[in-house]
Amino acid sequence: MTTVVDMQDVHKVYKIKGGEIHALRGVTFKIEAGEFVAIVGPSGSGKSTMINMITGIDRPTRGEVHVAQHRLTKMNEDQVAEWRGHNVGVVFQFFQLLPSLSVYENVIMPMVYTGRWHGERRQRALELLDRVGIADLVDKYPAEISNGQQQQAAIARALANDPQIIVGDEPTGNLDPESAERVFGLFSELVKNGKTIVLVTHDRDLAGRIPRVQEVRAGQLMTGDAVDERLVQRAYP
């Protein structure tokens, strides 16, 4: 088996006015290639912080993070950005399509710096839009399509460079049940095709359909009684 995500004793402390927030308190977590993992937990428990360590959007205060065979904690910001463009597809809750670009242009954008020639980029963008079910919307602008369709386009864009791992932070959080189901179906299909997927979700039903569910509480992973209940009490009195 290939380990795609390896977090070792990761801590994250945010400095804020008047103090510090210890958002992650020693997270050790591994994800193997082809796994489908849900991250659940109360608001403020550290789910997005954890996800941001995996995508390299943020870096730990202490600990090590290896993702897709790279040691992120040793790389500088430019190196991480370059690495992310090739290895990780990211989908957020709120829409991240560029409003001034068409759906097609949004999907082609991540491919621009990859050395693929124009015709190949075009063909791949059209294929991806077809695969996520919105081939007929290529020339629309984000404001002209529904939230669910925007999320389908965001997934197509996340797949542009054929990343090893897809990370979603509440990707269905803002969708009606039918659109959420369609988007969830796309993720399930990607796992069948060998992708590794990590989704943060508040939706218990949805999490229940994901093979591996990891709960986060007060910056720690729940593993039986391993969580320090005093921290949880302090965070959620």
Ligand SMILES: Nc1ncnc2c1ncn2[C@@H]1O[C@H](COP(=O)(O)OP(=O)(O)OP(=O)(O)O)[C@@H](O)[C@H]1O
């Ligand atoms: N950039 C930041 N600066 C300061 N504090 C932050 C920052 N980002 C997150 N935090 C704090 O870190 C803790 C964990 O936040 P995080 O966003 O990871 O929670 P979450 O589990 O994703 O919550 P939600 O379900 O509401 O999205 C919270 O107390 C939050 O206020």
Ligand SMILES: [Mg+2]
């Ligand atoms: Mg969050």
